[in-house]
Amino acid sequence: MDLTGIYRAEYGRCVATLVRLLGDIGLAEEAVQDAFAVALQKWDVPPPNPGAWIVTTARNRAIDRLRRESTREARHAEALLLHQPDEPKEVGPVYDDQLRLIFTCCHPALAPLAQTALTLRLLGGLEVPEIARAYLVPEATVAQRIVRAKKKIRDAAIPYRVPAAEELPARLPPVLTVLYLIFNEGYTSTSGALLRTDLCLEAIRLARELAALMPDEPEVLGLLALLLLIEARRPARVGPAGELVTLADQDRSLWHRELIDEGHALVRRCLRGNRPGPYQIQAAINAVHTDGPATDWAQVLALYDQLLRHAPTPVVALNRAVAVAEVHGPALALATLESVDLPGYHLLPATRAELLARLGRDAEARAAYDEAIALATNDTERAFLQTRRSRLAL
Amino acid sequence: MKQYMLSVHSVEGAPTPTDEEMQTAFAQVDKINNELRTAGAWVFGGGLLPPDSATVVRVDSGSTTVTDGPFAETKEQLGGFWVIRCEDLDQALAWAGKCAQACMNPVEVRPFQDED
Numbered sequence: 001m002d003l004t005g006i007y008r009a010e011y012g013r014c015v016a017t018l019v020r021l022l023g024d025i026g027l028a029e030e031a032v033q034d035a036f037a038v039a040l041q042k043w044d045v046p047p048p049n050p051g052a053w054i055v056t057t058a059r060n061r062a063i064d065r066l067r068r069e070s071t072r073e074a075r076h077a078e079a080l081l082l083h084q085p086d087e088p089k090e091v092g093p094v095y096d097d098q099l100r101l102i103f104t105c106c107h108p109a110l111a112p113l114a115q116t117a118l119t120l121r122l123l124g125g126l127e128v129p130e131i132a133r134a135y136l137v138p139e140a141t142v143a144q145r146i147v148r149a150k151k152k153i154r155d156a157a158i159p160y161r162v163p164a165a166e167e168l169p170a171r172l173p174p175v176l177t178v179l180y181l182i183f184n185e186g187y188t189s190t191s192g193a194l195l196r197t198d199l200c201l202e203a204i205r206l207a208r209e210l211a212a213l214m215p216d217e218p219e220v221l222g223l224l225a226l227l228l229l230i231e232a233r234r235p236a237r238v239g240p241a242g243e244l245v246t247l248a249d250q251d252r253s254l255w256h257r258e259l260i261d262e263g264h265a266l267v268r269r270c271l272r273g274n275r276p277g278p279y280q281i282q283a284a285i286n287a288v289h290t291d292g293p294a295t296d297w298a299q300v301l302a303l304y305d306q307l308l309r310h311a312p313t314p315v316v317a318l319n320r321a322v323a324v325a326e327v328h329g330p331a332l333a334l335a336t337l338e339s340v341d342l343p344g345y346h347l348l349p350a351t352r353a354e355l356l357a358r359l360g361r362d363a364e365a366r367a368a369y370d371e372a373i374a375l376a377t378n379d380t381e382r383a384f385l386q387t388r389r390s391r392l393a394l
Numbered sequence: 395m396k397q398y399m400l401s402v403h404s405v406e407g408a409p410t411p412t413d414e415e416m417q418t419a420f421a422q423v424d425k426i427n428n429e430l431r432t433a434g435a436w437v438f439g440g441g442l443l444p445p446d447s448a449t450v451v452r453v454d455s456g457s458t459t460v461t462d463g464p465f466a467e468t469k470e471q472l473g474g475f476w477v478i479r480c481e482d483l484d485q486a487l488a489w490a491g492k493c494a495q496a497c498m499n500p501v502e503v504r505p506f507q508d509e510d
Contacts, residue, residue: 109483156483156503156504156505157396157481157482157483159481159482159483163484
């Protein structure tokens with residue numbers, strides 16, 4: 001029996017529904033954990049609808065627990081639980097609950113790291129040590145952020161509801177940012193080994209859930225497409241010796257065809273919707289990269305021009321320079337980088353180094369590689385930069 | 395219902411608003427106050443005179459001392475505040491947005507302890 005798989009798939013949904021039933025995140029987590037502990041003892045084979053079983057059991061456990069406690073608050077919560085109007089006999093997870101919980105976890109009144117940790121804990125069911133390992137921060141720090149965030153949700157009465165349509169433009173971006181950051185942290189972790197698959201898969205799982213819950217939000221579909229198209233190339237991204245392989249050198253037969261097809265279909269759906277946004281445009285760029293035997297760089301550059309209008313950030317300008325180099329040559333690309341300022345970001349000197357090397361300006365390229373190597377925090381990336389540097393003429 | 399304090403902090407050394415700007419802010423704040431009352435969210439509110447008008451009272455081992463000046467010698471000082479009543483933080487933040495626009499200053503939102 002795959003209890004781990006069921007746990008990963010159902011934990012967030014069940015917690016979300018219990019938060020609504022109990023009105024308290026801490027109680028909801030305890031109840032769901034209790035129910036999984038019971039499942040571990042009782043299930044020989046999982047019931048046909050494991051989520052509903054967990055929610056029902058968790059709810060009963062919560063009532064037992066509240067009855068043992070005699071505080072006023074507990075009695076109030078129990079009253080809430082026993083008087084759910086028009087309630088079906090078996091209560092299953094309600095999908096809207098999960099959406100409510102995502103918006104609560106990613107509320108702008110919470111600090112970005114707390115948003116991410118809380119999302120992974122409550123919706124992904126990740127344990128504190130797992131989150132701490134993923135972000136290379138002490139467990140105590142993660143635990144403290146989560147406790148503080150839950151306390152603020154309760155004390156400040158951060159609501160548990162899906163924002164109204166007119167609030168979405170302000171409330172959706174932090175949700176998308178959190179999912180993107182979770183994915184990105186897994187894809188190029190800030191230090192140590194390059195790929196932390198679990199985080200990538202969790203980000204994709206949550207993005208899929210979000211896309212199922214908000215199928216008419218083009219940026220949600222755009223984010224999902226973007227993550228799928230990056231994930232699809234993972235098998236080709238690292239070579240046999242664990243070294244980084246650039247897009248141009250990747251063995252395209254290793255790419256995940258199914259993920260690419262799914263990503264392309266989503267991008268086409270976004271194009272038909274014709275309400276472009278930064279995630280959709282980035283997804284489209286990755287669709288071009290994964291379409292046919294080689295990248296159509298003119299199309300990529302046109303998309304970067306569009307992206308720069310939507311999101312005029314230095315990182316976009318840096319990525320656009322790579323496309324400029326392919327279409328108009330390295331000299332012009334280098335010129336566009338002159339106005340780009342990204343202190344401490346290793347990919348700026350790394351990109352300059354590549355362009356200088358292509359122009360035969362080896363001494364300057366070497367200095368730029370040195371700068372990039374000093375700034376890179378990821379072992380695999382650092383090794384990659386050292387290899388490139390060693391190829392320069394002396 | 396929760397209660398929140400919406401406080402306005404003035405920063406020492408920030409350019410002093412012109413009389414015209416002050417008049418605009420007063421008029422806008424009046425309008426917000428009426429909106430708050432109509433919505434049933436108003437509890438209390440007002441603007442404070444500058445920190446140099448403040449006096450601190452301390453009680454130590456039963457004896458009371460009175461000293462001149464604000465409690466904390468910081469650059470940011472409380473300039474005024476509202477106390478509002480509403481359902482949740484999102485409603486409080488929506489009011490805070492209107493208040494910040496009206497008084498032309500950042501507004502800090504803090505929940506009160508629950509009464510029970």
